[in-house]
Amino acid sequence: MxxxxxxxxxxxxxxxxxxxxxxxLFMTAMNQRALLVSLPTLTRDFQTDLATIQWAVLAxxxxxxxxxxxxxxLGDLFGRKRIYASGYLLFVGGSxxxxxxxxxxxxxxxxxxxxxxxxMLLAHGRAILSVVFPTEQRGKALGVSSxxxxxxxxxxxxxxxxxxxxxxxxxxxxxxxxxGLLGVYLTWxxxxxxxxxxxxxxxxxxxxxxxxxxxxxxxxxxxxVPHLGxxxxxxxSIMLLSMIALALFIRAELRAETPILSLSLFRSRLFSAAxxxxxxVATTQSAISFLMPFYLQIMMGFTPTRMGWxxxxxxxxxxxxxxxxxxxxxxxxxxxxxxxxxxxxxxGYYFIASLAPDATAVRIILxxxxxxxxxxxxxxxxxxxxxxxxxxxKAGAASGMTVTTARIGAATGTAVSATLFTHGLATAGLTQMxxxxxxxxxxxxxxxxxxxxxxxxxxxxxTLLSVLFSAVRGAKR
Numbered sequence: 001m002x003x004x005x006x007x008x009x010x011x012x013x014x015x016x017x018x019x020x021x022x023x024x025l026f027m028t029a030m031n032q033r034a035l036l037v038s039l040p041t042l043t044r045d046f047q048t049d050l051a052t053i054q055w056a057v058l059a060x061x062x063x064x065x066x067x068x069x070x071x072x073x074l075g076d077l078f079g080r081k082r083i084y085a086s087g088y089l090l091f092v093g094g095s096x097x098x099x100x101x102x103x104x105x106x107x108x109x110x111x112x113x114x115x116x117x118x119x120m121l122l123a124h125g126r127a128i129l130s131v132v133f134p135t136e137q138r139g140k141a142l143g144v145s146s147x148x149x150x151x152x153x154x155x156x157x158x159x160x161x162x163x164x165x166x167x168x169x170x171x172x173x174x175x176x177x178x179x180g181l182l183g184v185y186l187t188w189x190x191x192x193x194x195x196x197x198x199x200x201x202x203x204x205x206x207x208x209x210x211x212x213x214x215x216x217x218x219x220x221x222x223x224x225v226p227h228l229g230x231x232x233x234x235x236x237s238i239m240l241l242s243m244i245a246l247a248l249f250i251r252a253e254l255r256a257e258t259p260i261l262s263l264s265l266f267r268s269r270l271f272s273a274a275x276x277x278x279x280x281v282a283t284t285q286s287a288i289s290f291l292m293p294f295y296l297q298i299m300m301g302f303t304p305t306r307m308g309w310x311x312x313x314x315x316x317x318x319x320x321x322x323x324x325x326x327x328x329x330x331x332x333x334x335x336x337x338x339x340x341x342x343x344x345x346x347x348g349y350y351f352i353a354s355l356a357p358d359a360t361a362v363r364i365i366l367x368x369x370x371x372x373x374x375x376x377x378x379x380x381x382x383x384x385x386x387x388x389x390x391x392x393x394k395a396g397a398a399s400g401m402t403v404t405t406a407r408i409g410a411a412t413g414t415a416v417s418a419t420l421f422t423h424g425l426a427t428a429g430l431t432q433m434x435x436x437x438x439x440x441x442x443x444x445x446x447x448x449x450x451x452x453x454x455x456x457x458x459x460x461x462x463t464l465l466s467v468l469f470s471a472v473r474g475a476k477r
Contacts, residue, residue: 013190014133016190017132017191018129018141019186020183020187020191021125021126021128021129021145021148022144022149023179023182024084024088024122024125024183025122025125025145025148025149025152026149026151026152026155026179027091027121027152027179027180028091028121028149028152029151029153029156030152030153030155030175030176031095031114031152031156031172031173031176032152032153032156033152033153033156033157033160033289033311033315034156034160034172035056035172036057036156036157036289036290036292037156037157037160037161037164037172037293037304037307037308038164038169038172038304039057039293039294040293040298040304040438041164042056042104043438044439046107048104049435049436049437050294050418050422050436050438051227051436052104053104054290054414054415055108056104056107056111057411058219058415059108059109059111060112060114060118061115062115062212062215062216062411063111063112063116063118063119064115064403064404064407065211065215065404065407065408066209066211066212066215067116067119067123067208068122068123068403068404068407069208069211069261069404070204070208071083071120071123071124080124080127080128080191081187081188083120083123083124084120084124084125084187084191085187085188086117086120087117087119087121087124088121088180088184088187089180090113090116090117090120091114091117091121091180092176092177092180092181093117094110094111094113094115094116095114095174095177096174097110097113098110098111098114098173099170099172099174122403123399125145126142126145126383126399126402127398127399129141129142130142130388130399139328139329139381139384140323140327142380142383142387143322143323143324143329143380144322144323146318146325146380146383147319147322147323150315150319150322150372151315151319153312153314153318154312154316154319157307157308157311158305158308158309159172160172160304160308161306161307161308162304162305162308164304164305165303165305204252204256206252206256207249207252207253207256207259207261210246210248210249211249213241213242213245214242214245215242215408215411217239218238219411219412219415221235221238221242222415222419223418223419224238225423227432250263261401261404265389265398265401268389269473270385271385271390271398273469273472274334274338274382274385274386274389274469274473275386275401275402276465276469277338277342277378277382277466277469277470277473278382278402278405278406279405279406279408280409280463280465280466280469281345281378281462281466282405282408282409282410282413283410283412283416283459284345284349284460284462284463284466285345285371285375285410285413286409286413286414286417287413287414287416287417287455288349288352288371288417288459290413290414290418291417291421291452291455291456292311292352293307293311294438294441296310296311296364298438298441298442298448299441299442299445299448299449300359301442310364310365313364313365313366313368313372314348314369314375315372316369316372318372318373320376321373321376321377322379323380325337325376325377325378325379325380329385333381333385334381334384334473335470335471337377337381338381338382338385339471340374341373341374341376341381341470342374342378342463342470343374344370344371344373344374345374345375346374346463346467348369348370348371348373348374349367349371349456349459349460349463350460351370352367352456353452353454353457354453355367355449355452355453356449357445357448357449378466378470385473386398386402387399387402413459416459417455417459420455420458420459421451421455422435424450424451425441425447425451428444428450428451429447
């Protein structure tokens with residue numbers, strides 16, 4: 001198989017290429033979910049609060065947001081093999097450092113290193129598949145990669161909970177090391193670089209920095225709202241900085257010779273609507289993933305191991321359904337499948353928001369499974385629509401855009417949910433000391449449950465917007 005933009009020539013074994021991409025997605029997803037299960041433990045071991053520990057999640061997301069588009073464009077021009085292999089190595093190194101962290105600030109800093117490696121992997125994984133596999137097999141390959149990602153989601157909570165209960169949370173990072181080293185080996189064995197483009201290329205550093213400032217300032221402002229209030233001058237000034245940075249980013253991208261984000265891609269109605277659908281779904285999904293471990297461990301009193309087995313319900317369904325959804329998208333397109341999938345997610349999240357303090361494990365698992373079914377039906381068709389709506393020489397940029405969209409949505413969901421939740425606790429009468437001590441929330445189950453329910457209901461509005469944009473995306477192909 002030949003890629004005209006110079007990223008790859010012949011692939012000795014397409015199945016090994018697919019396996020290698022799946023391995024990278026599996027590792028990043030496993031680590032992401034294992035960390036979420038670790039959050040209540042980290043707040044206790046580091047004696048910190050929700051507002052601080054959320055940055056262990058946000059630091060990774062912000063790094064992806066700042067780098068993945070630039071790295072996607074670099075791969076389109078100079079080839080993906082070295083970038084992809086380097087991504088594995090940096091992710092392994094960052095994982096080792098995270099496992100050795102002695103404070104929240106160290107953990108957050110080392111998560112940035114992980115994020116650089118993750119940016120390289122996520123910017124090019126699906127781009128590699130979309131270029132290597134023929135059009136009639138692209139949806140199936142992306143469906144398999146989606147399944148692999150959610151096998152990681154499936155493994156992360158269960159393995160993570162078990163490791164926390166046995167050898168400690170640090171091993172949730174150390175387990176990435178052998179997986180990442182295998183990925184480096186497979187990358188050098190399965191991918192080959194073709195002749196690179198000789199034209200001069202200028203990295204859009206200005207665009208990358210402005211995008212990072214836009215998101216970081218917005219998320220930091222949201223982080224400060226529970227402590228200072230929405231109308232505090234500090235919050236308002238930081239939000240203004242975010243808006244100014246966004247305007248400057250758009251202006252810079254329109255003028256840049258090689259922008260990290262080609263705004264011309266958004267002339268495609270399908271590309272724009274599919275990315276908006278992904279953003280809104282990721283926002284809600286991330287918010288629930290962030291809050292559920294606190295509900296299960298503090299409210300329900302589950303051990304990390306048992307909590308992990310419950311959280312995997314949605315991923316178990318995704319693993320079973322995602323490949324079939326990918327094959328269906330090759331035949332039916334994305335509009336119908338994505339609309340149905342987003343609708344099922346909204347329904348599942350509604351029932352999660354309706355959980356009572358005495359809910360049984362089955363009552364918790366069923367809506368998680370329903371939301372997983374919706375995601376499985378939504379994701380592969382949506383990814384295939386995005387990748388199929390751009391020319392092949394823009395595959396890296398489009399792949400980077402999907403990752404950036406998902407991570408901006410995820411970071412937004414984490415920040416907004418933490419803000420809404422802590423604001424709800426304050427409104428209910430908890431003191432600042434009680435709000436900043438998650439271990440004390442179990443003493444006020446009625447307040448916790450009411451705040452949890454209200455936060456999820458508000459956040460679920462974003463899923464309804466995803467239903468809308470899925471339905472109006474235009475032609476099915």
